[in-house]
Amino acid sequence: MLRALGLWLVCFGLWLLLSGYFDVPLLLTFGVLSCTLVVFIAWRVEKLDPEEQRLRPKIGPQIILYWPWLLWQIVLANLDVAKRILNPQLPISPTMITLKPTQHSEMGRVIYANSITLTPGTVTTFLSEGVLEVHALTREAAESLLEGDMDRRVAALERRKT
C-alpha cells in the first residue's frame, strides 16, 4: 500500500512538472485519474511478476556522491576519445576484456555495466551473474577498468545483504 502511494506521488509529481498546470481543476482531475490508473495497472502487473522482490531499492543514498564522480569520469573519457579522433594517426588499440564484477545485487551489476557503457571508449558487450565482457577503444581504457576503481565504487553503493 505504501509502495502504491509512493508510486502515485512520483507519477503525479512528474505529471505536474511536465504539464505545468497547477490551477486548472479540470486538468488536475484528469491528472489525478490517469496517475491512479497507472498505479492500478502497475499493481495488476506486479501480481504476475515473480521478480517483484528485485524492484525494491538495493542502492543506498550514497549514489548522490557517485553521480558527480561518474560525470567527471565521463568528461575525462570524452576528452580522451575526442583527442584520439582528432589525431591524424588515430591512435586506438581496440581490446576486449572480461571483468569479474564484485556487486552482489543485480541492480549493482546493471549500474556498473551502464556506467561502463556511458563512459565513451568502453562498451559492455555481455553481462551475466559473475562475468562482464567489455569492448574498449584503447588499451589504457581497458587497463583502467581492470584496476577496478569503478567496480569498488559501485559495490560500495549497495546495501548490505539482509
Added chain:
Amino acid sequence: MNGLIDGLSGLALLAGVFFMLVGSAGLLRMPDFYTRMHAAGITDTLGAGLVLLGLMLQGGWTLVTVKLLLILAFLWLTSPTASHALVRAALSDPGNPRPLLHPHLPSSSTEITAR
C-alpha cells in the same frame, strides 16, 4: 549578470556542437562497427549534455529547465542500454564481422575474447 549567463550558455552550446562534430568525424574515421560505437558515444554524452546545459542556462529556474533535466536523465539512462543492445546483437550472430583487436592485449586480462 544576464550577459554572463548568455555568454556561458553560448559557450556550452558551441562546445556541445563541437563535440557532436568530433563524434561524427570519429564515426567516419573509425575502422569497424565496434570502434564506431565509441565515437558515437561522444555525441550522446558530452555533446548532448553540453547542448542541454546551454539550453538550461537560457531557461533559468523554470519548468523548462526541469524538463531539460528529465531529457538528460532519460537520455543518459537509455543510450547505454541501446549501445549495449546493438553491440550484443552484433556479436550474437557468428556471421557478423568480429571486432578488430589490437595485437598487444593487457597482460592482467583474465581471458582474451577472440571469438
